[in-house]
Amino acid sequence: MINQQIRDREIRLIGNDGSQLGIMSARDAQKIADEKKLDLVKISPSAKPPVCKLMDYSKYKFDTQKKEKEARKKQKTVTVKEIRLSPNIDTHDVQVKVKNALKFLKDGNKLKVSIRFRGRELGRADMAVGIMKDFAEQVSEFGTIDKQPKVEARTMTMFIVPKA
16 A cells, blocks of 8 residues: 555654654655655554555565566576387487487476387387386486386386486
8 A cells, every 4th residue: 555545543654764753643644755755655554553664666666576577587497398209219219319308408408208108019118118218328418317217007208307
């Protein structure tokens, strides 16, 4: 609440430099704010009596928005990139997938490696674990295994995170 929105009978007033100006009526506080060409802002409505402060509200709002914008700039979003393999993949095909995976890890993205089983391939899950381990070993220079290979329904997944 700012300026005329404050309807309390008594308030505790704090100056724009942080000094206590005492307890007074909201009208008197508003007159002081008008004289100093500042806004009267309620900062603690639950206190007895409520605490109000003299400040340039538009400047305060601008500064907080600027801080939030800076915080969003520094925030890094991590995206999950997926690479799909198959249980009977050839060595050259694995090399192509490793090349793409290294590119993703260098960019700082998380990597989801999955193998999809079709038909009777599910009976040879041990071969797929070997393919996953080999893949992880080839990208170990830029990434580490976050979650070990795990079979869920007809898919085996493993997560690799970039090294710090």
